[in-house]
Amino acid sequence: MKKCIENKEIMAAIRVLVVDDEKKILRAVERLFFEDKYDVMTASSAKDGLSILSDVMPVWVVISDYRMPEMNGIEFLKHVNRRWPDVVKVILSGYEDSGKVIPFIDEGKIDKLILKPWNNNELRVSIANAVEIYELRKRNRELADELNRTNNTLQDLNNNMEEIIAEKTAELESIQKDIAQSERLASLETIAAGIAHEVKSPLERIIEEAGYVRSALPGDARITDGAETIKKASLRAGRAIKGLLSLSSQHSLEKSLTDVTGVIADVLSSVEYQIRLR
Template sequence: MAEPVRILCVDDERNVLRSLERLFLDDGYDIRTALSGAEGLLALGQLDTVQVVISDYRMPGMNGVEFLSEVRKNWPDTVRIILSGYADTGAIVSAINDGQIYKFIAKPWNEDEIRVAVTNAVERYNLGRENRTLAAELRAKNDELTALNRDLEARVEERTAALTTQNRLLTESLNILDNLPFAVVGMSLDGTVFQCNRKGMVCFGNRIGPVIGADRREVLTAAQNRLVDRVIDESRRSSNGNASGEEGNHRVVIERSPYTSECVILIVNEEAVRG
């Protein structure tokens, strides 16, 4: 249900208030009245929403500018209109320039002028409310985006730290592998060599050249290839795909790896390679 458009009219003369009520009778507004600025402030405090306030300038106790200044302080979204005779124009123009008043309408007013002024005031109020709603939504979206960016940055930092640790451990592992006193060769099931430590590079490379990427049938001896073939056959019969075998100083291990589906690891001492 749409919010009713509520207009508060403030004037110390009852006949002026009745004239304003009659003027807006057919416009569907919820018209409220008050006989003084103090009474008007009390009414505003009791009402949920008042879109427009129309106040006379000359009133005892609190004049219209003073009253509308209080309205601005406490209900800044309410649009403020003042009615007065030409003699008060200077004071009212000053108030308008200070931003306290939206529009000045001279008495006696033109009915079309005041109705148009109120229509524009209501539109101004609605636009202001829409702008505030959009601004709030934008702030919420910006806050959400900021939170997402912080989360993303944290995830990136966490992932970077994890990768740094993994790279460090991998480097350390490769250093350990390279410093082993025996040759270690890693290869895929189809026979492509993808890893070889320093001892293996020296031993096998002296015979056939580059080892990484070579076919193991060209790198290994016939006896080593037979052992690898035998262990591969055993792994195919194994329920988990893992298998191992030894022959003299040669050892072959097949196990699942997080980097490849399966790999073959051949461990052999230098004497066996040379032999």
């Protein structure tokens, strides 16, 4: 196994592996690409070639002879295709063996057949084309990976968007309920204000008249008691109106203690007067 690394600064970018059991073939390829931009590596068997590929990937192009001991070029390149599908696979073969190679080219397991003896210029062009194919495959794979990442990101965003939409929908429904409640309270406040306006003046007049009756007929207990009852009932009605106005202007209700004794006393006072009238 041998690696040609002359002019490293230029050739380290593009690696080409040549596999052939004939030393003269390996040296001929090394000489051909000596001044080119390739980092040419050589192996004298398929086993050594697989070892190099495992150690120094990425390798862009693999050139293999068809006839080799232990493992021929087709079997070797099939191994390469399974493990490193982006590598461009070129096979060297005599005309008599070309019929065995062509079916594997049709299946996509081998990319290029070069007949022996080759023309140096044609071999150079073939390897340059192989490098372009590798770059295209690499770029396509990068684009596919980027597309997958983008799809995953979009899927995550879509899932998050569904959660956000559900959350915002719930918020909007809550706001709509609050608005409806506010509108009802505003309507209640308007109604209460109207009631207070309509009732306040008559109540004040009733209280005034009840006081006048008491002062005009102080000796008639029945009249004075009735006038007092009317006054208390009117005052209670006034407090009820005031409470209605207060309730309509509040957005939340709170529990509070009530003087039950006072309420009962007001009720009994009203009932007592009605009993006396009978």
